Amino acid sequence: MTHSYSFEQFCDKYNNEEVCTQALFSARWPDGFRCPHCDTSYFYIIRSRRLPLFECANCHTQTSLISGTIMEGTRTPLRLWFQALYLHAAPHGISATRLASIIGTTYKTAWLICHKIRHAMSTSDSSTLLTGIVKVNWGVYGKPYNPTVYRHPQEQPLLAGVSVGSDGHMNYLKIKQVPDEHLVYDRIVPSGGHQFVQQHVDPSRENLSVVILKFSIHRHRDIIRLCKQAACWINDTFNGIGPKHLQSYLDQFCFDFIQKHRNNDRFEVLLTWCAITPTLKYPTLIRRKNDASQHKRSYLEQLKNAS
Structure with a gap:
């Protein structure tokens, strides 16, 4: 909304x-209000500071707003x-x-x-974990700066996963940077896909498809488009982001x-x-x-x- x-x-x-x-x-x-110390709901308000303090009527613990x-x-x-x-x-x-x-x-x-x-x-x-029908696909933030297999420091491989509802629409999205230990040059190794699934996918999902290769015939183009949209949004709104804080912008x-x-x-x-x-x-x-x-x-x- x-x-x-x-x-x-x-x-x-x-x-x-x-x-x-x-x-x-x-x-x-x-x-x-619930006192964080004793869980009592009765309190007094202390207004002597810029923001009020809430004093528990039971244990007298004071909690800032x-x-x-x-x-x-x-x-x-x-x-x-x-x-x-x-x-x-x-x-x-x-x-x-x-x-x-x-x-x-x-x-x-x-x-x-x-x-x-x-x-x-x-x-x-x-x-929150990805549930139901789950699709995971390779993505990238930043275009390659050379025609070789070597990855430029500003080229950040990603893995993006979606939950697909019964209506066929994607209803939940996660886009995560891939740690260097799961990369060989510009390629994501199988351990990268396994880690993403372990951390972000519900073990009880109905169906799971993971694509870690750039040009796989099984690649999910709708997920690739979402990664491109994320990259364009970051570049247009923030004039590009380095790898250190990239994940928070993807989130x-x-x-x-x-x-x-x-x-x-x-x-x-x-x-x-x-x-x-x-x-x-x-x-x-x-x-x-x-x-x-x-x-x-x-x-x-x-x-x-x-x-």
């Missing part, structure tokens, strides 16, 4: 911290977080540069907000695909996941594994040996 109101109308609706506080409270505790959410520790007003969520829930997403100009933050703050929101999107997918593309299929209110779904997903801290974000440098050295060595 696309937004039923414009961005201006959204800003009018969530125009102060009190309204945003109430919405975040409902998203985090849809059945009412944003603790345990992606917003934990933030100094950015909730009003601006909500605007960022709305813009990320839009079909085409938004870049950090564009977000910073709209909500009036620094680029670094906007960049971190974007990644924390994508972290919630990735979390929403992590516990955002899949999140949008799934919510569109389910005809959900994307903002409401995203707010709920942001309210129950622990934050992604900046040091953790910048320490994400990046095999690009090692792969570049390997690539140059391959070309040197071939010449």
